[in-house]
Amino acid sequence: MTGRVRSILLLISCLVVSIQSENCHFAQNYNLNQLLNDAAAQDSFLMSASYWEGKFATDRIGINYASGLTYDGTSIDYTTGLPYPGGLHEFSAASKEAVHVSLLALAIEGKSKYAVNFFQSSMQAVHWNGTVQEYGIDQLTRKIGSYEQFNQQYPGFGGFLPWYALNDSGVQLLNGWTSKIPALDNGELIWGLIAVVQVLTENGGYPTLLGRYTRQVTKMARNGLTIFYDGAGSGTVRCVAQIRNVDILPTRSNYYRDGECVLNDPYEGELFVFFVDFFSDWTNYAPGDKDKVWQNKRPQLQRATLHSSFGPITVERGWMHSSHEKWKYMELPYFDIPINNAVFLNGERARSQFSFMNSYPGLFASAANVSQPGNYNPNYISATGIQEIASAHVDTNALVTPYGAYPLLLHPTTRPYGIVWYASMLQGSKMQGPQGSTESVSIQGDLISPINTWDTKITSVLAFSGGIIDITRRYIQQTGHYIRFATVVATEWGRVFGEDNLSGSNIAFALPRASVPQKLPMFTGCTSKK
Numbered sequence: 001m002t003g004r005v006r007s008i009l010l011l012i013s014c015l016v017v018s019i020q021s022e023n024c025h026f027a028q029n030y031n032l033n034q035l036l037n038d039a040a041a042q043d044s045f046l047m048s049a050s051y052w053e054g055k056f057a058t059d060r061i062g063i064n065y066a067s068g069l070t071y072d073g074t075s076i077d078y079t080t081g082l083p084y085p086g087g088l089h090e091f092s093a094a095s096k097e098a099v100h101v102s103l104l105a106l107a108i109e110g111k112s113k114y115a116v117n118f119f120q121s122s123m124q125a126v127h128w129n130g131t132v133q134e135y136g137i138d139q140l141t142r143k144i145g146s147y148e149q150f151n152q153q154y155p156g157f158g159g160f161l162p163w164y165a166l167n168d169s170g171v172q173l174l175n176g177w178t179s180k181i182p183a184l185d186n187g188e189l190i191w192g193l194i195a196v197v198q199v200l201t202e203n204g205g206y207p208t209l210l211g212r213y214t215r216q217v218t219k220m221a222r223n224g225l226t227i228f229y230d231g232a233g234s235g236t237v238r239c240v241a242q243i244r245n246v247d248i249l250p251t252r253s254n255y256y257r258d259g260e261c262v263l264n265d266p267y268e269g270e271l272f273v274f275f276v277d278f279f280s281d282w283t284n285y286a287p288g289d290k291d292k293v294w295q296n297k298r299p300q301l302q303r304a305t306l307h308s309s310f311g312p313i314t315v316e317r318g319w320m321h322s323s324h325e326k327w328k329y330m331e332l333p334y335f336d337i338p339i340n341n342a343v344f345l346n347g348e349r350a351r352s353q354f355s356f357m358n359s360y361p362g363l364f365a366s367a368a369n370v371s372q373p374g375n376y377n378p379n380y381i382s383a384t385g386i387q388e389i390a391s392a393h394v395d396t397n398a399l400v401t402p403y404g405a406y407p408l409l410l411h412p413t414t415r416p417y418g419i420v421w422y423a424s425m426l427q428g429s430k431m432q433g434p435q436g437s438t439e440s441v442s443i444q445g446d447l448i449s450p451i452n453t454w455d456t457k458i459t460s461v462l463a464f465s466g467g468i469i470d471i472t473r474r475y476i477q478q479t480g481h482y483i484r485f486a487t488v489v490a491t492e493w494g495r496v497f498g499e500d501n502l503s504g505s506n507i508a509f510a511l512p513r514a515s516v517p518q519k520l521p522m523f524t525g526c527t528s529k530k
């Protein structure tokens, strides 16, 4: 190659890099039809998405760099899209940790180019000079140090995380959660930690760190039933356990159920139930207790039908049918079980057809509400979804959120449809900013939620990176629990859905027929350097 050609190529590649790094409104560069069909376009779109979302996982935005812990998120300026002064959410929970830890496991494994790209983007904020794997190891080292310190300071939490406050010194107790812990969020975190253990075991290069993560998982397994099981013969797991004394090591009498709630949902709560099913010691409880937990869950697993324009679609009834409820599919290999896979896919047919039929310009999941400029603290809307196939009341379909698309982004069969729905929402008013996607937007496009959070942003990155299911599958195979997993899922979903009996499984996944109207000027903060 001549020097001149080489310098022209170098110039072109510099231009490409600077275009990627200076246009946070990248989704506008794609046409949705091309995104559905063209693998190269999909790949470049997901590279840009992971690059911009990576800007969220930086100090005092989505993480506390010193402690390696997540912040829930931050408010953003309605005009610039940059973090709003004083708007940092100085608290977090095990569910946000779950997304961070899972992506770190993927980046260290190195097979998902999007997870790698996400942290390659994040690490620029600290001028990291090493590799992305070294960056991931550094983050994991800081994080486990924070967990160990918390475990030592408050042994009564037994290795589990409450909703917590945080600063550079690590986890602090948060008002309202000073003596109680949720099972569901910790179930999400545990499988992320297990993914780290599996990846570090296979890597072989970090035995000390592996030992620390292994001890954390072992502690959670040892204390899982002690803290959350509602007593011999009950067959129930507590949604939230109250702690009598946070200063002493776990014994059964130190915990009791908070209110009436038991963890019997067929959704995300299962991540915790499978963990204790596989790894906790049941010998001190009544015989048959382990199976009784699954039996007690049965009434909640129900058939429902969405009446789409193309005919009925049989689905699993949702709580609200918010996409949030599909979280477990990112963490355990449910798609391996054909009946469960078929039910999942019908659920996504229904999700996409529902928005198509109603000309909604996006998909629905629990998120912070939109707000008028000047209000940086909108209410959280849990009850959004699809009323026809929900058990609970759905309050509103007035706003859509990018992570409504994450179940479609996760499954390899539906990923192109997921990309189109996701891109369509990102193309809406103020839906792309200097830290990537925005929390939510009104379906009229006149208001946004000026917030960035792990839940509504980074679940999509984890999903289009494939989730951690290939890693956790190896772990449960190697620890001898895969057959139990597959048997329970096949039995429970088989009971309710039979074999060849799902209406609508020939109906297509729908694409958006409406877009979010462009009513607001773009964020101005895209090109600013932090």
Ligand SMILES: *[C@@H]1O[C@H](CO)[C@@H](O)[C@H](O)[C@H]1NC(C)=O
Residues within 6 Å of the ligand: 126, 127, 128, 129
């Ligand atoms: C990376 O290298 C630059 C230039 O040599 C140096 O100023 C900076 O401190 C280094 N950063 C880290 C995290 O080591």
Ligand SMILES: *[C@@H]1O[C@H](CO)[C@@H](O)[C@H](O)[C@H]1NC(C)=O
Residues within 6 Å of the ligand: 166, 167, 168, 169, 172
């Ligand atoms: C973090 O918060 C705790 C509890 O409020 C406080 O004692 C500690 O000094 C804080 N650390 C930093 C670095 O601000």
Ligand SMILES: *[C@@H]1O[C@H](CO)[C@@H](O)[C@H](O)[C@H]1NC(C)=O
Residues within 6 Å of the ligand: 369, 370, 371, 372, 379, 381, 395, 396, 447
């Ligand atoms: C969400 O916020 C909008 C704008 O402030 C308001 O009109 C609407 O009632 C809120 N929706 C819910 C369900 O709280």
Ligand SMILES: *[C@@H]1O[C@H](CO)[C@@H](O)[C@H](O)[C@H]1NC(C)=O
Residues within 6 Å of the ligand: 495, 496, 497, 498, 501
């Ligand atoms: C489908 O399965 C359900 C539950 O097993 C059953 O009640 C229903 O009759 C079946 N429908 C058909 C058409 O086979």
